[in-house]
Amino acid sequence: MLFDLPYHFLLPLLFLTGLVAGTVDAIAGGGGLISLPMLLGVGVPPQVALGTNKLQGAIGTFVASCGYYRQGLLSLNTIYKGLMWGILGTILGAVASQVLNSDILRKVIPLLLLAILIYTIFSPKLGSEDGEPKINEFWFYIFFGFFLGLYDGFFGPGTGSLWVFSLTFFLGYNFVKASAYTKVFNLKSSLIATLCFAFGDNIDYTLALCMAMGQLIGGRIGVYFAIKNGARLIRPIFISVVSTTIITLLYKSYGGDHFLRLLHTFGLIPAALVLGVSVISMTILYLRQSKRRRQRQEADAAVEGH
Numbered sequence: 001m002l003f004d005l006p007y008h009f010l011l012p013l014l015f016l017t018g019l020v021a022g023t024v025d026a027i028a029g030g031g032g033l034i035s036l037p038m039l040l041g042v043g044v045p046p047q048v049a050l051g052t053n054k055l056q057g058a059i060g061t062f063v064a065s066c067g068y069y070r071q072g073l074l075s076l077n078t079i080y081k082g083l084m085w086g087i088l089g090t091i092l093g094a095v096a097s098q099v100l101n102s103d104i105l106r107k108v109i110p111l112l113l114l115a116i117l118i119y120t121i122f123s124p125k126l127g128s129e130d131g132e133p134k135i136n137e138f139w140f141y142i143f144f145g146f147f148l149g150l151y152d153g154f155f156g157p158g159t160g161s162l163w164v165f166s167l168t169f170f171l172g173y174n175f176v177k178a179s180a181y182t183k184v185f186n187l188k189s190s191l192i193a194t195l196c197f198a199f200g201d202n203i204d205y206t207l208a209l210c211m212a213m214g215q216l217i218g219g220r221i222g223v224y225f226a227i228k229n230g231a232r233l234i235r236p237i238f239i240s241v242v243s244t245t246i247i248t249l250l251y252k253s254y255g256g257d258h259f260l261r262l263l264h265t266f267g268l269i270p271a272a273l274v275l276g277v278s279v280i281s282m283t284i285l286y287l288r289q290s291k292r293r294r295q296r297q298e299a300d301a302a303v304e305g306h
Helices: 007-028 032-041 046-070 076-097 103-121 137-154 159-170 175-199 205-229 231-254 256-266 268-305
Strands: none
Touching: 007 032, 007 046, 007 175, 007 205, 007 231, 032 046, 032 231, 046 175, 046 205, 076 137, 076 175, 103 159, 103 231, 137 159, 137 175, 159 175, 159 231, 175 205, 175 231, 205 231
């Protein structure tokens, strides 16, 4: 373990981790996929790592939420509707997690995220601009606000990705707007979890505040780049975050050794080839579609100029 490293090396390392995690999280979520492994990697005990990660992440999420609000992307009325049902769901989910087994969700959620990943990759217009809502906003927040809050309190991983996709698909939000609201809705569960870890004395405040300093800067940088570049930046990062979350959940669900055995059962080399070809093909498809859109936009601009 690296926890024996001197503080003059450890603290800058965690500051940079917070900076990168805050930037990524402000753009498309998933900052915890960067910060938590780093905390575990330097030897922080698991429970303390979880608590420390929640505190520094909550600070970064708050900064990003404020940044999006200052840019006029958030409505207090909409936030109220989402938080009201979300908090209720989170509390019930946390209570349910004490008495129910989450093994089923560990196996179902990766499949749901995989479906979201495939749909997003092959729907290039999703989230590129505001679209027509498929459901009334009031009923959306009653249903999705409550059930995503319930899931977040009960299990948690992938909640941000589920929020972003639900807001873009069902309410027609563009990716920037969806990411902005996702930050606020995730903040409530981060604060609740942070309080629980604090009461259990499972937070290393020195490490958390060091990472939070990076989050303060990263959150601002992420909001700036998200607003400046829009869906063309958020989309590939969102796809990367969802892909990483799927792999992480599969690894945790089946265990490292068993997960590798599953790959060997199929054939490790063929599996790697299929995965590699799929990723390359989807990347080429996405780049071609982006190039065609730019060419159409340039052609339209030239016509309007004449």
